[in-house]
Structure formats: structure tokens, C-alpha cells
Amino acid sequence: MKRPPTPALAGAAIGAGPDSSVSYEDHLEESRKAQRQADKWLIAGTVLMGMTLPGIIGLPLFFRGLALLRKASRAGLTVRPMIVTLIGYMVFLDAAINSFGWALDLMANHALIYRTFMMGWGSIFDAGYFWHYNELGLGGASAPGEKAWEIACVLTVFPMRMAACIGLLQMKRWGHQWMIITCWFGVVIWVGYVFNMTMYADLRFSGILLPVIGWWLFDIFYITPFLAIPYLHTVNREIFSD
Amino acid sequence: MSKTEAKDLPLGTSAEHSRMHTVIRRVCWVLLIGLVIEGALVTPFTLIWLGWPTLSIQEICDGLTKVQYSDPEQTCEDSYPINSPPFGGEPVKGNPETSGDEWGVQPRPGYDKIGFRELVRIQQELDAQNSTAGK
Numbered sequence: 490m491k492r493p494p495t496p497a498l499a500g501a502a503i504g505a506g507p508d509s510s511v512s513y514e515d516h517l518e519e520s521r522k523a524q525r526q527a528d529k530w531l532i533a534g535t536v537l538m539g540m541t542l543p544g545i546i547g548l549p550l551f552f553r554g555l556a557l558l559r560k561a562s563r564a565g566l567t568v569r570p571m572i573v574t575l576i577g578y579m580v581f582l583d584a585a586i587n588s589f590g591w592a593l594d595l596m597a598n599h600a601l602i603y604r605t606f607m608m609g610w611g612s613i614f615d616a617g618y619f620w621h622y623n624e625l626g627l628g629g630a631s632a633p634g635e636k637a638w639e640i641a642c643v644l645t646v647f648p649m650r651m652a653a654c655i656g657l658l659q660m661k662r663w664g665h666q667w668m669i670i671t672c673w674f675g676v677v678i679w680v681g682y683v684f685n686m687t688m689y690a691d692l693r694f695s696g697i698l699l700p701v702i703g704w705w706l707f708d709i710f711y712i713t714p715f716l717a718i719p720y721l722h723t724v725n726r727e728i729f730s731d
Numbered sequence: 732m733s734k735t736e737a738k739d740l741p742l743g744t745s746a747e748h749s750r751m752h753t754v755i756r757r758v759c760w761v762l763l764i765g766l767v768i769e770g771a772l773v774t775p776f777t778l779i780w781l782g783w784p785t786l787s788i789q790e791i792c793d794g795l796t797k798v799q800y801s802d803p804e805q806t807c808e809d810s811y812p813i814n815s816p817p818f819g820g821e822p823v824k825g826n827p828e829t830s831g832d833e834w835g836v837q838p839r840p841g842y843d844k845i846g847f848r849e850l851v852r853i854q855q856e857l858d859a860q861n862s863t864a865g866k
Contacts, residue, residue, distance in 0.1 A: 538766070538767045538770065541770035541771060541773070541774065542770075542771055542774055543771070544767040544768070544770045544771035545767070545768075545771045547767065548764070548767050548768075551767075570741040570742045570743060570744075571741065571756065572741060572744070572752055572755065572756045572759070573743070575756060575759040575760065575763065576755075576759060578763065579759050579762055579763040579766070582763065582766055582767070583762075583766060586766060586770050595817065596817065598816065598817070599811040599815040599816060600811075601788060601789065601792060601807075601809060601810060602788055604792065604807075605778075605788050605789075605791050605792040605795065605807075606774055606777060606778065608792070608795045608796075608799070609777040609778065609780070609781045609791065609795060610773065610777050612781075612795060612798070612844070612845050613777060613780065613845075616840060619795070619799065620799070620838075620840050621799070621825060621830075622799070622823070623816070623822060623823040624822050624823050624824070624825055625816070625822060626816060626817075626822055627816055627817040627822075628815070628816030628817055628822055628823075629816075629817075688837070689837060689838075691837050691838065691839040692837065692838050692839060692840060695839050695840050696840050696841075696842045696843055696844050697844055698844045698845065698846075707769065707773075709765075710762050710765040710766045710769060711766070712762070713762055716755055716758055716759060716762065719751060719755060720751075720752060720755050723745070723748040723751065723752070724743040724744065724748075724752075725742075725743040725744075725745065726743075727743075728742050728743040
């Protein structure tokens, strides 16, 4: 967090700390250092996790950051609540992985490694990425409507949501507000995408290995907006400062 | 709720929402770890299912294209110039004659699902046919 927390919150945390004799400024400085140290690990882990394959290396780094945050919190320092950290990084990761896959389908659909993987994935979970793959003028997924979702999400909602996550993780008021907005966008995406897919279910789920249930098992981890929204609407928004 | 319990609540969480926030936090753990593990494993799982490392990436691409169009003659181009779609050039043509699709407002593909390392078997059969024909 670049900016200090509100005095009311900081004061509460000082009272809860093991050493109430430290000055307010010292407490804030220690809290900032602890938060920054934890965020370095959390960001490094998330960068690797957002690139999919190196995620296994990123996860321990991420856990290290969470452990530092927990330790600081138990020591009475004023650091970000664990649930805000989890929601912020989880929603960021959701948008990052989605952007990664769809941006490649938009721009790199003729690269051998990508089209082989994508057609292979499509032949298992969703033939929108297998059926006549790369035959559209833009290349990539040929399922009706799919390309429009890719462009809409990769160029608008996902970057907005990632920016919102950064604001939320900095405990900014605009971060909280934009998380609400972009998570509701996420609801629209989910409903629109699933119904578009259902309209063309014959095309997308015929002749593949794990139709429908396989798709849901794979994609259920991306329901993050539905999880974030109830929290964002019930948290005391005063903890997010202007 | 006692004073001690209220004091233990995370910042921003009121007593009436504490249970819901706890559930959300726990589900966050599941989703976050799930996203990471799935993201890391999906590429190796897909490639191994399809036949790697017995088949090269190029051979897997070939095999997928043959299944896509139900046509053993189909091959997968090994490389495209940078000005291929979406940056220009012609998209892939495939073979609509052999694909076996039922065309209509809601098209239905005509291929069968690909079983575990089935592309290896298809490749071996084609190799055997080619060597027999070569003899």
C-alpha cells in the first residue's frame, strides 16, 4: 500500500499490537514495510501463476507472501485483511489467465505450438476450439460468437478488472468501486457466454472427450466474480481510502 | 457475540457477515489453488493424452487435422509467415468435402472423439500403410 491506512483503523491496530509504546509513525512505517515485503512475494508468485505452466513454481512464492502477511497481522501491524488479499489476487489471476489464452487465440492462432495445444484442448473440452479451427478470416476459434467474446473481454473487461484488482489491493476506494463494476461485467460475461455456447451446443460438444460436465469442471474455477461480489457489497467500504 | 469475538473480526467484516466472509475466504483458497494447478497441468495433460512425446508437436497437429476433416490426407502446415491471420493472408482451407459436418443454422460436426493416445495409433497405421505401399 502506498498510502497509510486511515488513522481510525491504524489506531485500532496499534492498540491490538504487542507493543503499544511504539509511535503512530513508527507503526505505520513498520506496517508499510511488512506489506511491501509480502506483496513482493505475492506479485512474483502471481506473475508466474498467470503464465499457467510456471504456476507450480509461483504457488510457493505466493504462499510465502501470504505467510509474511499473516505474521505481520499477528504481530499487530496494520496490513491488508487476508480476504482482500485473496480476492484481489484471485480475481487478477482469473483475468490474467483468461487474457493469456484468449489473446493468444486472437493474435498467435497460427503458431504451431499454440494451435496444436488449442485444438487438442478443444478436442477434449470444447470443440469451439477444434471445429474448423483457424478457418475464420481472423483465425483461431471458429465457433459462432466466440471471437466477439474474445475481443470484448481481452480488450475491455479483463484489463479493467486487472487494474481494479491493483486498486483494491492498494486499499483504494476506486479499486473497491471498480472491482464491483468489473465483477458485475463478469456476471454478464458468464451468462452471455454460457447461453451463446448452449445455442451452439451441437457444434461445441459433439465428438469431444469430456462434453458439458468436463467443460464445467474445467471452467468452474473462473467463477471468481460470483464470489467477489457478495464480499464487495458487504464489506465496510470505509477501509478503502480515497 | 462477545467483545473478544467482535475484536477478532477482520477489518471491514461486520459480525452479521462474518460467517459469509469466512465461507468466501475458504472458497477463494479452493479457486485460487485450482486455477494455478489446472493452468500448470492442462498443457502437459493435453499433449500427453494426444501422444506426446511419442509424437512430435507437428505430428500431433497433423493427427488432429486428419480427425478434424476425417481425411487421412490432411496435414498441418509446419509454419506460417508472420502476416498470416489475423494480420493478413489466407485462413486455413481444410476440407469441407470430407469433414462430414451436418450444415445448418446449428451445425453438427461429423468427427469422433479422440481416445487416449489414439493419434499414435492413427499415425502408426498410416506409417504401416505407407511402407506397404512403398514396397
